[in-house]
Amino acid sequence: AQKVTQAQTEISVVEKEDVTLDCVYETRDTTYYLFWYKQPPSGELVFLIRRNSFDEQNEISGRYSWNFQKSTSSFNFTITASQVVDSAVYFCALSEALGSAGTASKLTFGTGTRLQVTL
Amino acid sequence: GAVVSQHPSWVICKSGTSVKIECRSLDFQATTMFWYRQFPKQSLMLMATSNEGSKATYEQGVEKDKFLINHASLTLSTLTVTSAHPEDSSFYICSAQRGRTDTQYFGPGTRLTVL
Numbered sequence: 001a002q003k004v005t006q007a008q009t010e011i012s013v014v015e016k017e018d019v020t021l022d023c024v025y026e027t028r029d030t031t032y033y034l035f036w037y038k039q040p041p042s043g044e045l046v047f048l049i050r051r052n053s054f055d056e057q058n059e060i061s062g063r064y065s066w067n068f069q070k071s072t073s074s075f076n077f078t079i080t081a082s083q084v085v086d087s088a089v090y091f092c093a094l095s096e097a098l099g100s101a102g103t104a105s106k107l108t109f110g111t112g113t114r115l116q117v118t119l
Numbered sequence: 120g121a122v123v124s125q126h127p128s129w130v131i132c133k134s135g136t137s138v139k140i141e142c143r144s145l146d147f148q149a150t151t152m153f154w155y156r157q158f159p160k161q162s163l164m165l166m167a168t169s170n171e172g173s174k175a176t177y178e179q180g181v182e183k184d185k186f187l188i189n190h191a192s193l194t195l196s197t198l199t200v201t202s203a204h205p206e207d208s209s210f211y212i213c214s215a216q217r218g219r220t221d222t223q224y225f226g227p228g229t230r231l232t233v234l
Contacts, residue, residue, distance in 0.1 A: 035222070043210060045163075045225035047121075091162065097220055105220055106153075109162045 002027045004094050006110035013082050013117055021077045021113045023092030029053075031097040034068065034075045035107070040088040051075065082117045089114045122146050123215045125226035132203055133234055140198045140229045142213030148193035149215035153223060154186070157210040169196050203233040 003026040013019045025034065036048040049059065051068050059066045063080045079086055089112045095105040122145040132138050142152055151170050155163040167188050169175040175188035185207075187199040196215075200207055210230050214223035 033220070037225070042227070043212075043230070044227040045212065045214075047222060047224060050222050095220075106165060106168065107163075107214075107223060111162045114160075 002029075002032075002094050002096065002108040004092050004108050004110035006090075006092055006113050008113045009111070010114040010116065013115070015083060015117055015119050016081050018078060018080050019082050019115065019117075021079075021090050021092075021115070023075045023077065023110060025073050025075065025092070025094045027094060027096065029096045033095045033097070033105070035093040035095070036066065036075075036077050037091045037093065038088045039091060039112070045091070048077075079115075082115075084117050084119065087115055087117045120146055121215075121217075121222070121224040123213065123224050123226040125213055125229050127229060128227060129230040129232075131232045131234065134204050135202055137199055137201045138203055138231060140200075140211055140213075140231075142196045142198070142215065142226050144194045144215040144224075147215070147217055149196075150193065150218060151216045152190055152196040153214045153216070154188060154196075154198050155212045155214070157212060157228075159210075163212065166198075200231065203231070205233045207231065208233045 005024045032053045034051040038046045056068050065078045067076045091112045092110040093107045095107050124143045126141045154166045156166050157163050165178050166181045167175045167177045169188045169190035171190050171193050177183045190196040210228050212228040214225045216223050
């Protein structure tokens with residue numbers, strides 16, 4: 001069974017601080033995908049990144065960066081120089097490459113980390 | 120882009136009535152759509168997976184007769200909450216996926232309140 005753990009329930013930082021959101025996953029699959037989604041107060045889930053299990057290269061996109069470490073089953077997300085607009089709940093998610101019988105793969109979500117950025 | 124819309128964004132209804140929520144992929148064809156439910160300050164719980172032209176696959180514990188899902192086209196799926204009760208009040212979110220291993224793109228959600 002797949003599992004995603006986001007141990008940090010809530011994090012509060014002051015604007016311009018860097019913050020790292022942790023994500024640890026469990027899966028028996030050798031091929032899988034990892035995701036991060038942002039859910040602002042409006043409720044819509046915004047896709048941030050998708051990572052293939054065979055690609056351990058870290059990625060940077062503006063103030064966002066992701067550190068994928070297969071050896072520790074972690075896929076951590078860092079926001080550099082945080083801003084108030086970064087305040088949201090962030091979900092890490094995992095999906096297998098394909099569901100059983102070739103069906104669509106399902107997402108397993110972590111419980112989310114609520115990030116509060118204050119002035 | 121990959122834009123998914125939901126309608127309505129919020130709905131208030133009386134206990135015993137049925138409510139229909141639409142999920143549309145606006146700029147792509149979605150072979151699969153998913154329906155989730157989210158309670159306040161909790162994670163998303165997958166309710167069902169629907170493929171165009173076939174019956175939805177429900178997760179364990181989700182009543183298929185209560186939550187009717189229809190995926191009539193590659194761009195539209197509907198969730199009907201039948202005979203809604205206050206405990207059905209929740210945030211319902213759909214997602215759409217082009218291919219079976221593609222990224223899921225989420226709609227803005229529908230907040231259902233049953234009085």
